[in-house]
Amino acid sequence: MNKPPILGVIFDLDGVIISTDECHYLAWNRMAGEEGIPFTRADNERLRGVSRMDSLAIVLERASRAYTTAEKDAMASRKNAYYVELINRLTKEDLLPGALQALHLLKEMGIKFAIGSSSKNTPLLLKRIELSHAFDAVADGNHITHSKPNPEVFLLAAKKMGLSPENCLVVEDADAGIEAAAAGGMMSMGVGYASAHPSADFRAKSLADANFKAILWRDAS
Ligand code: BG6
Ligand code: MG
Numbered sequence: 001m002n003k004p005p006i007l008g009v010i011f012d013l014d015g016v017i018i019s020t021d022e023c024h025y026l027a028w029n030r031m032a033g034e035e036g037i038p039f040t041r042a043d044n045e046r047l048r049g050v051s052r053m054d055s056l057a058i059v060l061e062r063a064s065r066a067y068t069t070a071e072k073d074a075m076a077s078r079k080n081a082y083y084v085e086l087i088n089r090l091t092k093e094d095l096l097p098g099a100l101q102a103l104h105l106l107k108e109m110g111i112k113f114a115i116g117s118s119s120k121n122t123p124l125l126l127k128r129i130e131l132s133h134a135f136d137a138v139a140d141g142n143h144i145t146h147s148k149p150n151p152e153v154f155l156l157a158a159k160k161m162g163l164s165p166e167n168c169l170v171v172e173d174a175d176a177g178i179e180a181a182a183a184g185g186m187m188s189m190g191v192g193y194a195s196a197h198p199s200a201d202f203r204a205k206s207l208a209d210a211n212f213k214a215i216l217w218r219d220a221s
Helices: 021-035 041-045 052-062 069-087 099-109 122-128 152-161 175-183 192-196 212-216
Strands: 008-011 112-116 137-139 168-172 187-191 202-204
Touching: 008 152, 021 041, 021 052, 021 069, 041 052, 052 069, 069 122, 099 112, 099 212, 112 152, 122 137, 137 152, 152 168, 152 175, 168 175, 175 187, 175 192, 187 192, 192 202
Parallel strands: 008 112, 008 168, 112 137, 168 187, 187 202
Antiparallel strands: none
């Protein structure tokens, strides 16, 4: 059976285009520390691709008491204020290796590309790295109600590009993102942490190692 052609690529932002893991870690660690909740780098690994409120729920698994909804909202806002303080220092020098080259190559090949991110800070991050106008479409945490592994953000990105899901390739560093791509009927490339995910159709250590030409021109067999 012929494989559908890839006409668009949907990039996750955090951990694919720009590395924000350390900023998230420092912000959660500061907030949790103030509350007396233990939070380690290993805990931070579990937050990859997960929405802010779902991340908070994971952080609170180690809390010694229950928190009210109002307290949780305040904690999430406080963490975000710490996070924004940190990402406001990022520049285009913080783009991950191979990211710009990948976008240039896709443009040259006439392939559309979009952002599909759970982050509500997507507009700020894109501004910091000077890519606010680089993508054909942006779908992010401000536009969705269900976070990855629900495919909502990727389906929206595909729709905004005017493409069917089966013609889209998702590039992700989070297991939840690879699962979201599969749930949305899209192909996926796992990079970094998600390169080990068994459901990824393609894998690369980073975008610098991703061979988009080979993937886009793959045998229709
Ligand atoms: C994802 C990150 O891209 O965005 C998660 O991988 C993060 O770690 C999520 O929790 C939500 O981000 P924000 O910026 O809306 O708090
Ligand atoms: Mg990510």
